[in-house]
Amino acid sequence: MNTPASTTSHVFRMELIISELLRRGVFVSLFLLTLGTILCFVRSGDYGQAGGTAADFHRLLAQHHAPPATFHATVQGILHLQGEAIILPGLLLLIATPVLRVAVSIVAFTLEKDRIFAAITTVVFLLLVLSFALGKAG
Numbered sequence: 001m002n003t004p005a006s007t008t009s010h011v012f013r014m015e016l017i018i019s020e021l022l023r024r025g026v027f028v029s030l031f032l033l034t035l036g037t038i039l040c041f042v043r044s045g046d047y048g049q050a051g052g053t054a055a056d057f058h059r060l061l062a063q064h065h066a067p068p069a070t071f072h073a074t075v076q077g078i079l080h081l082q083g084e085a086i087i088l089p090g091l092l093l094l095i096a097t098p099v100l101r102v103a104v105s106i107v108a109f110t111l112e113k114d115r116i117f118a119a120i121t122t123v124v125f126l127l128l129v130l131s132f133a134l135g136k137a138g
Contacts, residue, residue, distance in 0.1 A: 014108035018101055025097030032090030040083030099128050 067084045068074040077085020102125045109118035 011108075011112065014104070014111070018104050018108070021104060022097060022101055025093055025100065029090045029094040029097065032086055032093065036083040036085075036087030036090060038083070039081055039086060043081070043083060099125070102128060 067088050068077045068082075074085050074088055078089075102121060106118055106121045106125060109115075109121055
């Protein structure tokens with residue numbers, strides 16, 4: 001049987017896991033977004049020719065590099081150090097991190113035998129998944 005002390009310890013451990021998940025997800029996402037952005041600037045052949053002026057920046061923006069549209073194209077882009085391909089998983093991770101936090105919370109509430117919060121969190125998770133599915137559908 002769970003004593004209040006062991007339940008508190010268990011809750012504290014789950015909170016630490018959730019906070020680590022959020023922290024690491026954001027840091028890895030930030031790293032990928034920064035690396036991808038730097039590569040976009042570096043690999044743009046004519047950026048900086050005028051000394052890094054506004055004209056250089058506008059010329060960089062005028063070059064249209066569409067992000068990869070398939071998983072295979074993303075992997076190939078990452079292997080070839082294309083900035084747009086590296087930014088994409090960074091953005092996906094940034095979006096997925098709070099969703100994973102909700103999923104871990106479902107597990108935590110279930111282990112705590114807190115059925116009401118587990119049910120509420122499950123509804124929130126399903127609404128998140130539904131919103132992604134409907135957003136993808138158009």
